[in-house]
Amino acid sequence: MIELKDISKVYKSKNGEIHAVKNVNLSISKGEIFGIIGYSGAGKSTMIRLLNGLEKPTSGTVDVNGQQVSSISGNALRNARQKISMIFQHFNLLWSRTVADNIAFPLEIAGVPKEQRDKRVKELIDLVGLSGRDNAYPSQLSGGQKQRVGIARALANNPEVLLCDEATSALDPETTDAILELLLDINKRLGLTIVLITHEMHVIRKICHRVAVMEAGQVVEQGNVLQVFQNPQADITKNFVMQVSGTKESKDSIEQILVNYPTGKIVKLTFVGNKTEQPIISQLIKQFNVEVNIVHGNISQTSGGPYGTLIVQIDGDQSKVNQALQLLQSLEIQTEVIEHA
Numbered sequence: 001m002i003e004l005k006d007i008s009k010v011y012k013s014k015n016g017e018i019h020a021v022k023n024v025n026l027s028i029s030k031g032e033i034f035g036i037i038g039y040s041g042a043g044k045s046t047m048i049r050l051l052n053g054l055e056k057p058t059s060g061t062v063d064v065n066g067q068q069v070s071s072i073s074g075n076a077l078r079n080a081r082q083k084i085s086m087i088f089q090h091f092n093l094l095w096s097r098t099v100a101d102n103i104a105f106p107l108e109i110a111g112v113p114k115e116q117r118d119k120r121v122k123e124l125i126d127l128v129g130l131s132g133r134d135n136a137y138p139s140q141l142s143g144g145q146k147q148r149v150g151i152a153r154a155l156a157n158n159p160e161v162l163l164c165d166e167a168t169s170a171l172d173p174e175t176t177d178a179i180l181e182l183l184l185d186i187n188k189r190l191g192l193t194i195v196l197i198t199h200e201m202h203v204i205r206k207i208c209h210r211v212a213v214m215e216a217g218q219v220v221e222q223g224n225v226l227q228v229f230q231n232p233q234a235d236i237t238k239n240f241v242m243q244v245s246g247t248k249e250s251k252d253s254i255e256q257i258l259v260n261y262p263t264g265k266i267v268k269l270t271f272v273g274n275k276t277e278q279p280i281i282s283q284l285i286k287q288f289n290v291e292v293n294i295v296h297g298n299i300s301q302t303s304g305g306p307y308g309t310l311i312v313q314i315d316g317d318q319s320k321v322n323q324a325l326q327l328l329q330s331l332e333i334q335t336e337v338i339e340h341a
């Protein structure tokens, strides 16, 4: 559905050349929710502009929905872009138009007759959960409702691809979750391909099937979301994963525990799928007569299933502690000793 081959984008500025995107290769399948995550300046916005043809790459090709958007222009590009829709961080609504008229706007541009337009607008208002707010103005809506209008407007002309540019960054956590649920629902119902850019791993965790991690213009890691969470490779990915697993905050708890209980091993366990539900810790205690002190625990849902991390201190007879670690490994629980006594 979307194919980026050897994409580079260089901007020329007074201070020299800026390599915003460097040698990026990505392949995104139809119906997939694909996330691109990176800190500010990583090149995410440039990638979005390359995907909708607003920007031409310095080298490489961008194919979207059977069209090489990197080489077409004029009418051909305008037609291709009808099938590539977008939602924005700050919604970009027309403030003097009502909800219904904002959603109708792309239909007017596409020349859809009034009767058909009204019917489609009604359908879209229902789809995004804004029934009854047809005649409200954007200033009368909450942030989440404004983004719902943005989504309805983006879907008006039945796009094949929806690009989301930090679409939940201006929203509070609960509203963010509701909007992400809506995107997930639309993806499932309509089979729409969604590409989103974000700096928040929570967004990736919640709805993406696959993720690419960008740093200084390059994709430093990409893969299935659950696998990336379970086994992040690049340092930057490990940092992003820590954003949601909460293990960054556990550093202080570990130091405190080591002061009070200086023996034993501090171990980080990573569980996926149904292993998150098994009573593994009580098994360790019973079988090896070791003491287990829980430092930090967290479980979260990804689109590929549950993912959990648990940091524990295991203490007792050295050989029993080692046997306990071996049992964990044999159960295919990822086990990392982070502090030794």
Ligand SMILES: Nc1ncnc2c1ncn2[C@@H]1O[C@H](COP(=O)(O)OP(=O)(O)OP(=O)(O)O)[C@@H](O)[C@H]1O
Binding pocket: 011, 012, 013, 018, 019, 020, 038, 039, 040, 041, 042, 043, 044, 045, 046, 047
């Ligand atoms: N039109 C432009 N002209 C010159 N430099 C640009 C232009 N657009 C982006 N850049 C530079 O390219 C690099 C990547 O920027 P980009 O906006 O794609 O990153 P980003 O990951 O989206 O970050 P942010 O979330 O802060 O926008 C940055 O160094 C930026 O300053």
